[in-house]
Amino acid sequence: MNKTVLTGDRPTGKLHLGHYVGSIENRIRLQNEHEKSFYMIADVQALTDNAENPEKVRSNVLEVAMDNLACGLDPEKTTFFIQSQIPEIAELTIYFMNLVTLARLRRNPTVKNEMQQKGYGDDVPAGFLMYPVSQAADILTFKANTVPVGEDQLPVLEQANEIAHDFNRIYGEVFDKITHITSATPRLMGIDGNAKMSKSLGNGIYLSDSRAEIEKKVMAMYTDPTHVHVQDPGKVEGNVVFTYLDIFDSNHDEVAELKEQYKKGGLGDVVIKKRLIDVLDNFLSPIRERRAVYESNPQLVTDILQAGTERAREIAKQTLAEVKNVMKINYFN
Ligand code: ATP
């Protein structure tokens, strides 16, 4: 089977540790294992809830590209492109819209949850409510069948598969089933203890954070509110510091020992926080160094995006020709 991987980020802010463990790590692995690999900067999707903030979206296009490059996504193996520059995606979105109902979109747990978080109620922008449809088009325009994502995106992919299935049933077999790839940490909690670290919630440690920023954020982290004195027994479940140590500290035996000590009492928050600062700084410093190379040469990043977008457009045109053919809207050829 032709294996094609596609992933993307919304250019709504710099990327954080949640992106790394939830998706980027898998992107890097999969670009070596798959015949074709695409990375999309989802500026059209970012505008669905940032219509009045075009500067924010624009400025973050380069930021998310640099984050991915710094982590090791390789433009020689992965085609980097910008969503808005591929009009075929918008075209496919229009055809897909006929295959979904408003009721189904409103029932999508991710959409529901994000609408609540943004306080939209019934006054939700139509584009935002529709974003699962456009995300189906993002993936299927490139006939991608493998999508590494965080847990929050699973209901969106489920809906994309429904759309692909209905399209194939009505017009003919064009699209493969999409398989999601989740990681060992499909959802990283925020530094505030919120279930999800998210750009929109501003509760992240960013891949580009300096050591000083990491220090500030870790020292302010939520641990266990009942752990007031060093001698007090503390809780490790739901404790952000231990959650992160479990993921990022490679010395599992020492972390297990620290947990035991913490539960018994006698281990202060400052000790575990200092350890986490070192662990995260060691993890992020090579990324930070590679990022600095791109930061000092943004034209290089723009060139990567332009070349990739041109390649992606050619593939998109081929898919749309096929789509219009089976839909019987190919009048002049
Ligand atoms: P926004 O708040 O603007 O939606 P976001 O932080 O949710 O931003 P996205 O650009 O929407 O980030 O997501 C990009 C990818 O990263 C998706 O695959 C998503 O599932 C994954 N991801 C985002 N946050 C996390 C997290 N905290 N844990 C694991 N994966 C995550």
Ligand code: MG
């Ligand atoms: Mg998101």
